[in-house]
Amino acid sequence: MTQAFAPLRDFVNDRYAQMLLVLFAVVSFSVLVEQAYMPILAKILVPWLCLIAVINASRNLRAAMLLIATVLLFLNVLTDWYRVANHSFMISFIGLGLFLMVAAEEKGADVMRFMARYILCALMALALVQKLISPYYMSGNLMADYILNEPSIFSNLINLFVPDHLNTLHQINQIERNLVNSPLTDTATRPLQVSPLIPVIAMMLTYASLFWQAALEAVLLFKSKLGLWTHRIIIFFVLIIYATVDENEFLSMNCLLGYAMTDDSTKRARFWYVLMIFFLLGFKLTGIRLNLIS
């Protein structure tokens, strides 16, 4: 059994650049399928361009395919910049990064490692800063909004401590509909009857999320000292988010960047990243959600 997977494991571990192109093809395909605003031309062309880039060894052809795919992704972002999700920006950045990696040939891997680490560092740091300066987030209301409006978020778990929580969710859904359908001139406030534990849980989740984001930022900054632990923590972070909200595409991009950060001393992590990406996107495309902690 192990021998059957050996060629796959060797490919994942030893063909760094080629595997990144495979992962880019897979992730961009998933984004193209999911994003409603993506132009149809990009939806048709990008996966094929990626495929040609993967199977061709010629630098020029590979770079040309990646460049065209990236230009298509960027055109989508430029024409609809305030409608497309941040996923589209991220996958476009990754595409351009890979183009530079291919163009740089033997220096490509080092450049890609630097860019991947920088993008992940910037993502975590800037997301953390925006949380810290947002009164809505810091007051715990954002987390409360999620717990009260998204039945998939910890509802069964909370139900163990907060009696009748599932019924409360149903009532809040009715209140929300009532608020949405009320005339604009109406007093736009509706009372919520929630357990006193809900604000406490919301604050706990708020600070837990801040802690994890800060911890991940620290791990990325001290990557060279932590070695393989950097990657274990990134994968653990991805799993925590996966267990909470449906952000599989964005998480798969984080894994792709994690893979791109690996070097010879941490190549053991590569297989885990690839496994995570296929797990996340496989479940996304089939519509199955495990809701590990719901």
Add this chain to the structure above:
Amino acid sequence: MFDAVLNLIKSRIWVIAYIFMGLITLNVGIQIYTHQTTALTPWKGGGFGMYTEPHSDSRYVWIRVNGIDENGKGSSADIRLHPKAGFMVTWQNAVSRGGSRSLQRISNAAESLRFYPNDANMSALADFASRIRWPDEAIGDLQPTNGERFVPSDITVLVAEKYVDVHDGEMRRRVIAEYRPTELGGIE
């Protein structure tokens, strides 16, 4: 030619990589600034501000048609374009294919502007809405102040957002953007 470009990139790869990272940071900076100074949602625009403010699914787009009632007094009627008000769904199913397409277009425009309501796209929506002959179900006996048809300056576009204040035990709705075109229509 392409080979030469790639070789040039290769020879200056670290400079290009640093510039590229700088551009990513600049993009995020511009998005954060725009979000802080306008109604742009932090969920869009590449600013990594997801999960800081209510999602754009919590935003609703309305138009307020301003006119006069049967007694000649100033009056108005509010119509929710996104999500579509109940009467719009029934109306859209009952009208001709062209009419249905037109109603769908205005609904799509409303859906789109909730991410970044600004003067330009709200003005365009007001212009679009003024060209629709709204049924009595939507505006009752409301008449245009001047002439027989409503004009863009009769229409106010409003974007409202739903949010939760769990500490006060309330769910609230607030107007986050409001725009009414000038007499001439469009922005100045």
